[in-house]
Amino acid sequence: MHVLLFLAAGTFVGYLLRSRKNVLAAARTAAMWSLYLLIFLLGLSVGTNDAVVRALGRLGMQALILSAGGILGSVLVACLVSRTFFRLGCHEE
Amino acid sequence: MKNSLVILACLIAGILVGILALLPRGFLDLDPTAYALNALLFLVGTEIGGDARVWEVARKQNARILLVPLSAILGTYLGVAVFSVFVPGVGFRESLAVGSGFGYYSLASVLVARIGGKTLGVIALLANMAREFATLIGAPLLARYFGRLAPIASGGATSMDTTLPVITRSVGADYAVISVVNGVVLTVLAPLLITAILR
Numbered sequence: 001m002h003v004l005l006f007l008a009a010g011t012f013v014g015y016l017l018r019s020r021k022n023v024l025a026a027a028r029t030a031a032m033w034s035l036y037l038l039i040f041l042l043g044l045s046v047g048t049n050d051a052v053v054r055a056l057g058r059l060g061m062q063a064l065i066l067s068a069g070g071i072l073g074s075v076l077v078a079c080l081v082s083r084t085f086f087r088l089g090c091h092e093e
Numbered sequence: 094m095k096n097s098l099v100i101l102a103c104l105i106a107g108i109l110v111g112i113l114a115l116l117p118r119g120f121l122d123l124d125p126t127a128y129a130l131n132a133l134l135f136l137v138g139t140e141i142g143g144d145a146r147v148w149e150v151a152r153k154q155n156a157r158i159l160l161v162p163l164s165a166i167l168g169t170y171l172g173v174a175v176f177s178v179f180v181p182g183v184g185f186r187e188s189l190a191v192g193s194g195f196g197y198y199s200l201a202s203v204l205v206a207r208i209g210g211k212t213l214g215v216i217a218l219l220a221n222m223a224r225e226f227a228t229l230i231g232a233p234l235l236a237r238y239f240g241r242l243a244p245i246a247s248g249g250a251t252s253m254d255t256t257l258p259v260i261t262r263s264v265g266a267d268y269a270v271i272s273v274v275n276g277v278v279l280t281v282l283a284p285l286l287i288t289a290i291l292r
Contacts, residue, residue, distance in 0.1 A: 006131045007284060010138020017143055024143040031136035038129045038203045039100050040107040042218070045121055045211045047111020052212055056108075059212060062180045063191075063219035066173055070192045070220070071227055071247050073172020074165045075239040078246035081164040085157060090240040 097222055100199065104218065130203055134284070137200060146253070147277050161271055162278035165246040166286075169195060186290055187213050193286040194221035195249030195279040196228065196256075204284055208291040224249060228256045233263040241265070245272045250279040 017023050046052045052059075079090040110116060141147055169192045177188035187209055194201025198221030206214020228235070228251065232244035241264040248256035253276025261269050 004134075004284065004288060006134040007138045007141075010135035010140075011142035012138075013135075014139030014142025014144075015148070017139065018145065024139060027136050027139045027143075031133060031140060034129050034133040034136060035199050035203075036099065036103045038126060038133060039103040039199075039218070040110075041121070041126045041129065042203065042206050042211060042214055043104040043107020043109075044111045044116065045107075045126075045206075046104075046215055047108035048114070048121065049111075049211070052215075053108070053112060055212065056215070058182065059215050060219055062183055063216045064223055065176050065180050066183070066188055066191050066216070067220040067223035067227070069172035069174075069176025070169040070195075070249075071172070071224055073170070073175070074168035074246040074249070075235055075243040077164040077168030077171065078161070078242040079239040081160050082240040082242045085160055086242070090238070090243075 097198070097225065100218075101222070104215075126203070126207065130207055133200070133203065141281060144277075146273055147281070158271055158274050159278065161242055161245060162275045162282075164242070165195065165249055165275060165279060166282070168246060169193075169249070183213070183216065190287050190290045191217045191220050193283055193290060194224075195251075195283050196221050196224040197250035197280060197283045198222045198225065200284055201287060204287050205291070208288065225251045225255060228252075229259055232256065232259040236263040241268055242271070245275050248272070248276070250276055250283055252276040253280065 014024065014027070083090060170189060173188050173192035174185065177183065177185055180188060183191070190205055190209060191213065194205070194217055198218050201221050202214050202218035205217035224247070228244060228248040235243040235247055244260045244263055245252050245268065248260055252260055252272045257269065257272055257276070260272050
């Protein structure tokens with residue numbers, strides 16, 4: 001995906017500018033605004049599509065189920081790893 | 094937390110503007126998303142590249158510490174794979190892509206929307222927001238019942254910034270480094286894994 005080229009290019013430029021804190025801060029602000037714009041555009045593409053608007057409730061439900069799965073799975077494996085490799089219990093005494 | 098409310102407001106504003114047809118038809122055909130996404134990825138890249146912690150993690154190579162993000166990834170995929178059975182509308186691969194955000198809802202949602210379509214993008218946004226939200230609220234409980242690494246794994250990519258304060262409060266400041274490393278690794282891997290899974 002060519003989007004990753006932009007990510008890689010940014011990482012390289014960011015590394016070169018790593019001591020220019022004010023430039024990096026400005027980049028962070030710009031990143032936030034472009035994110036707001038992107039989320040707005042995502043909303044716009046949803047809002048202009050009646051079928052998707054009607055499905056919003058279901059999408060939220062699906063999101064919650066997948067989120068619960070991700071959290072539960074990651075904490076269970078983390079528990080296993082902390083026992084095996086970090087000699088830590090899963091329960092606090 | 095405040096930021097995620099702003100994001101949610103932007104999404105709702107976009108949906109309303111869309112429903113009310115306030116913008117000229119064909120505006121989205123100009124594909125403003127493509128330009129904004131490229132800009133965002135570049136800017137996020139400068140953040141990653143300019144962050145001294147990232148290069149520290151890359152240099153240190155403490156193999157054991159990397160087990161934490163690894164277990165977060167493995168666990169997320171296992172959990173999402175199992176729970177995707179209860180989400181008939183979303184395919185297996187699509188579910189994994191949603192999970193690959195690891196709470197990094199901003200980049201994950203726009204990237205997933207771009208490659209996998211807007212409905213999946215909305216699911217990715219809400220699911221990853223919920224993950225951050227649940228970690229912010231549930232960190233002490235997770236630490237109590239699943240051990241000290243649990244809130245870090247649950248926080249995912251956000252364990253380096255937004256959820257770091259609640260994590261250190263519930264598992265101790267001595268786990269701050271692990272938490273940051275976990276967040277850095279997952280933040281870097283999230284966009285890579287999403288594109289790899291959905292392409």
